[in-house]
Amino acid sequence: EDQVTQSPEALRLQEGESSSLNCSYTVSGLRGLFWYRQDPGKGPEFLFTLYSAGEEKEKERLKATLTKKESFLHITAPKPEDSATYLCAVQADGNDYKLSFGAGTTVTVRA
Amino acid sequence: GAVVSQHPSRVICKSGTSVKIECRSLDFQATTMFWYRQFPKQSLMLMATSNEGSKATYEQGVEKDKFLINHASLTLSTLTVTSAHPEDSSFYICSAPRGANTDTQYFGPGTRLTVL
Numbered sequence: 596e597d598q599v600t601q602s603p604e605a606l607r608l609q610e611g612e613s614s615s616l617n618c619s620y621t622v623s624g625l626r627g628l629f630w631y632r633q634d635p636g637k638g639p640e641f642l643f644t645l646y647s648a649g650e651e652k653e654k655e656r657l658k659a660t661l662t663k664k665e666s667f668l669h670i671t672a673p674k675p676e677d678s679a680t681y682l683c684a685v686q687a688d689g690n691d692y693k694l695s696f697g698a699g700t701t702v703t704v705r706a
Numbered sequence: 707g708a709v710v711s712q713h714p715s716r717v718i719c720k721s722g723t724s725v726k727i728e729c730r731s732l733d734f735q736a737t738t739m740f741w742y743r744q745f746p747k748q749s750l751m752l753m754a755t756s757n758e759g760s761k762a763t764y765e766q767g768v769e770k771d772k773f774l775i776n777h778a779s780l781t782l783s784t785l786t787v788t789s790a791h792p793e794d795s796s797f798y799i800c801s802a803p804r805g806a807n808t809d810t811q812y813f814g815p816g817t818r819l820t821v822l
Contacts, residue, residue, distance in 0.1 A: 692809050
């Protein structure tokens, strides 16, 4: 069974204080690892897809990296508008594109 | 802009009634859509896969007679919560894969169901 564990559960940052979120995963064969952002009361917003170890993707202050066992989401010089819950999900080979989600990391950035 | 819509965004109903939630893909066709539910401060749990032209496939522990799914067209899937009870109160979210890499799923804004 696919397993996704995110840490920490919650992260409080001062504006400009860079940090990283961790996503550890166990999957029989990884088709892709996904990062989403979710604001309260809204659906997840797609951020990145990573397919193979060593791959990196960036979007504004966010950078996602992937190894064979985990992924990191780095937030550089965060702003209050980066406050959200960040969800990690994996998709295994041959499972009809189903996603298995982690519990998420709730990030709060204070001005 | 949004690529997947849901309607309604919020619904309050009495116990024992049925509620229908619509999920639409905007400007693209989706032969497959997914339905999730999310409890407060918890992550998304996949309920079922909606397949256009065939029956939905349900995850273990999800009652198919309780949560009826109909994929009526290439842009519309509906989830009907039948004989709703307070424990069915939750945030229901749909998703659809889009793009050249159809493994990337885009999510709707969600529907907050409250059963009194």
